[in-house]
Each structure stands twice: as structure tokens, then as C-alpha cells.
Amino acid sequence: MRVLAAMSGGVDSAVAAARAVAEGHDVTGVHLALSAKPGTLRTGSRGCCTIEDSHDARRAADVLGIPFYIWDLAERFTEDVVDDFVAEYSAGRTPNPCMRCNEKIKFAALLDKAIALGFDAVCTGHYARLSIVDGVPELRRSADADKDQSYVLATLTEEQLRHSMFPLGGSTKPAVREEAAARGLSVAEKPDSHDICFIPDGDTRGFLRSKIGERPGKLVDDATGAVLGEHAGVHGFTIGQRHGLGIDTPAPDGRPRYVLALEPVSGTVRVGSAERLEVTSITGSRATWPSGRPLAEPTECVVQVRAHGGLAPAVAEVAGDSLEIRLREPLRGVAPGQTAVLYSPSPSGDVVLGAATITATARTP
Incomplete structure (x- = not known):
């Protein structure tokens, strides 16, 4: 297959690209320039998409012997992620910008362009497992529970998942770093980025104040x-x-x-x-279904409302344009704007069933 490897400049995307090459795919690397004014250096493990990151991505591509390009998606990123983030907070909601970036940038703008250029799939360094079961995509949690990113991928559509590759889904982070070192990739010990990439100093309140007043x-x-x-x-x-x-x-x-x-x-x-703070029911909109099949009846599941934590057993059902979730156990800190992701119930509990943006919550008196 012709594969476009999204290379952020970090160790995960570099090893994902390396594995795609090792599998015999025709791989091309691409780094997404998402900031109109990228800094020349990262601040420790904060931030990403800097000039330094683009250089790291290029060096990794050189080691792998694959073509490498930089695509400027800064304007699209500002509109779809940064402006959306500010608007959501201004409206009293709590968005997840990483989820919006995956949905709008990496698996909409990037994938659409890749398909238009003749690529068969986009490869990323996300920690999630993806397979085709009975002809439909199945998105699952990664083998490394601490690094699992299936939550932030849960808004992807069936068609997007059919053109996606997540080579790291069965690996742990220490194993990925060891592999990077063995392959001679200079990013083997590079710190992970964290917090919000367009707020590298971590001061979210200050950033919003500068935008909203x-x-x-x-x-x-x-x-x-x-x-x-x-x-x-x-x-x-x-x-x-x-x-x-x-x-x-x-x-x-x-x-x-x-x-x-x-x-x-x-x-x-x-x-x-x-x-x-305890809520016992959640209403969501803009539901997405990785398999392309919405819930046909009330379904037992496990709901997750934050990228790390916020899980509870629940029953979910589609009601018109909404997704109604009745929690078996109360959850705290559930906010409109967050994403509710549904997983299969135990004992597996790792297959993504669907996702929706939280619009309202309620609690039993």
C-alpha cells in the first residue's frame, strides 16, 4: 500500500513510520505545520509542532530512507481547533482540543488530501488497536493502558478508520523507545509532549483571558x-x-x-x-460510530468522559438526534463540551462502540 506517515517529530510517530516501512509499504513522511508562528525550541516536554519538531521528523525520515514533506495546515488548525477551543470555553463548555485536532486535522484535512494524492492510508503513532472484523472497522484500546489513545480517536468515522493505520497499538511505550534506539532514531529519548500544544506554557486561563478578555x-x-x-x-x-x-x-x-x-x-x-457534582445521566449530540452502525437498541456499555479517567458502567440508546446515557454509577466532573465515549462492557471492555459530544447532564434527586 501507499502509506502517508504523519510524523510529529516525536518517538511514537517515528517508530510507527518505521514499522510501516518494515511491513513493505511504500511510505512517505509528512510533518504538519500547525502554528503560524512556531517557536524555534520546545520548552521541555511542553508543546509540539515547533521548528525543532519538524527537524526531528525530517531526520527520522532520512534514517528510514523515505521521502519527507511539510504541509502547512496552520490556518485550518487555527480555525478548527484553536478558535473552536476559545468559542467553546466562552460558551461555558469544556472542549478537548486533541480530540478536535484528530477529527478535523489529522483524519479530515490530512486524510482527505492523502486520498486525493493517491495514498491508501494514513499512519500515525497513536496507541490504539484497529482491525477489520466481519468487514467493518473495530477500534480498541491499546495494549499499554497508560498510553491508550482510543478515547481521542473515537470520533473518527468508519470510512476514516478504513484508511488508518496505528502500528503501535500492541506495544508499550518502553518497548517503542527501545525500538527507536535500535533503529538509530535520535528521538528515542525525546520527552513526550503534554498539555495543550498551542498553550506550551500550560497557562490555559491566561491564554483564554488574552483571547476573550x-x-x-x-x-x-x-x-x-x-x-x-x-x-x-x-x-x-x-x-x-x-x-x-x-x-x-x-x-x-x-x-x-x-x-x-x-x-x-x-x-x-x-x-x-x-x-x-454527581450526575446519573448524560445527553450527547453529533454521535459517531466506528463501525458505521448506530446502536439499534438500549445497550450495556462503559462510558468514559475524559481522556484519562471518568469511567462508569451505563446503558446507552439513540433517541432521535441525541444519544442518551443512563449511568449505573454516578460520575463527578462531567461537563458539556466533553466527549462521552462508549466502550463494550466487561470482560473485554476495550472496543469503542461510539462517541458523542456532551450537551447536558442530570442527576437523580
Whole structure:
């Protein structure tokens, strides 16, 4: 097959490309330039898509002996990922930019262009397992539970998955680093990137303030309606947040307060006890199905609402344009804007059934 290997400049994508070459595919490497003003150097393990990363990707391609190109997708990335991130926070929602990047950039813009150029598949360094079962794609958790990225790939469509390759799905990170060293790849010990790539200093609140400005509002006790303080904008908070609330007086029972709800129109941030964070049902929209087959009936599953954690057994069913999820166990810190990913129930519990963007939550009184 003709394979386009997305090479970020990190160890995972380099080894994924190497494995594609070793399997006999006709591989071409491509690095995505996603920043209009890339820095010349990373800051430790923070950030990605810098000039340094593009150089690392090119050196890896040279070692593998494959053609290498840089594609400028900075404008598309800004519109589909960065601007979306800001708009979602401004509306009181909590997006996952990595999920949006996979959906809109790596497996929409990149894959569409690859197919148009005659490539059969796009290869990435994601930790997830992908196979064809009874003629349809099956996306599963990776063998390395700590590195599993099936959650951020769950919004991909059946057609996108048919043209995708994830060579690292059966490997652990230490094994990947060892392989990189054995292959003579200089990125073998390069630190993993973390946090949000377009906020390399990790100051999300400061980034949003620079984009949105200040929109003062009230901090309100959800149980009593009492005004506890003021804030500079709902975009500075997320559901489940405990620290940095700016409340001087302790709760009457002395226990911590948490952000329970964000109301961007009125500028109200509602806070209360941890127990009031618990939700028992989730409503989602824009559902996607890796197999191309929506749920036909209420289905037992495991729902995950964050990239790392936030799991609970549940029953999910399609209701019109919505996905309704009834939790068997309450979850805390579930926020509109996050993605609910459905997995098959135990004992396997690792097959992605579908995903949807959370639009509302509720709790049993």
C-alpha cells in the first residue's frame, strides 16, 4: 500500500513510520505545520509542532530512507481547533482540543488530501488497536493502558478508520523507545509532549483571558443562592474545579466547594459540595460510530468522559438526534463540551462502540 506517515517529530510517530516501512509499504513522511508562528525550541516536554519538531521528523525520515514533506495546515488548525477551543470555553463548555485536532486535522484535512494524492492510508503513532472484523472497522484500546489513545480517536468515522493505520497499538511505550534506539532514531529519548500544544506554557486561563478578555460575573452558592464573590469570566472555570475559585469564606460545613455549573449568559458560576457534582445521566449530540452502525437498541456499555479517567458502567440508546446515557454509577466532573465515549462492557471492555459530544447532564434527586 501507499502509506502517508504523519510524523510529529516525536518517538511514537517515528517508530510507527518505521514499522510501516518494515511491513513493505511504500511510505512517505509528512510533518504538519500547525502554528503560524512556531517557536524555534520546545520548552521541555511542553508543546509540539515547533521548528525543532519538524527537524526531528525530517531526520527520522532520512534514517528510514523515505521521502519527507511539510504541509502547512496552520490556518485550518487555527480555525478548527484553536478558535473552536476559545468559542467553546466562552460558551461555558469544556472542549478537548486533541480530540478536535484528530477529527478535523489529522483524519479530515490530512486524510482527505492523502486520498486525493493517491495514498491508501494514513499512519500515525497513536496507541490504539484497529482491525477489520466481519468487514467493518473495530477500534480498541491499546495494549499499554497508560498510553491508550482510543478515547481521542473515537470520533473518527468508519470510512476514516478504513484508511488508518496505528502500528503501535500492541506495544508499550518502553518497548517503542527501545525500538527507536535500535533503529538509530535520535528521538528515542525525546520527552513526550503534554498539555495543550498551542498553550506550551500550560497557562490555559491566561491564554483564554488574552483571547476573550474579562466578562465579570458572580460566584453563587448553588444550594442557597448566596453570592460568594465575583470573577472575571466563566471561561476561567471548568466543571469540577476546586482550586482558584477566589472565595474568601469557607463553606458552613468546612468542606471544599467545587464548580457545579457555568452560565455564560448571566455570567454566573455556581459552586457547591462534591456530592452535588454527581450526575446519573448524560445527553450527547453529533454521535459517531466506528463501525458505521448506530446502536439499534438500549445497550450495556462503559462510558468514559475524559481522556484519562471518568469511567462508569451505563446503558446507552439513540433517541432521535441525541444519544442518551443512563449511568449505573454516578460520575463527578462531567461537563458539556466533553466527549462521552462508549466502550463494550466487561470482560473485554476495550472496543469503542461510539462517541458523542456532551450537551447536558442530570442527576437523580
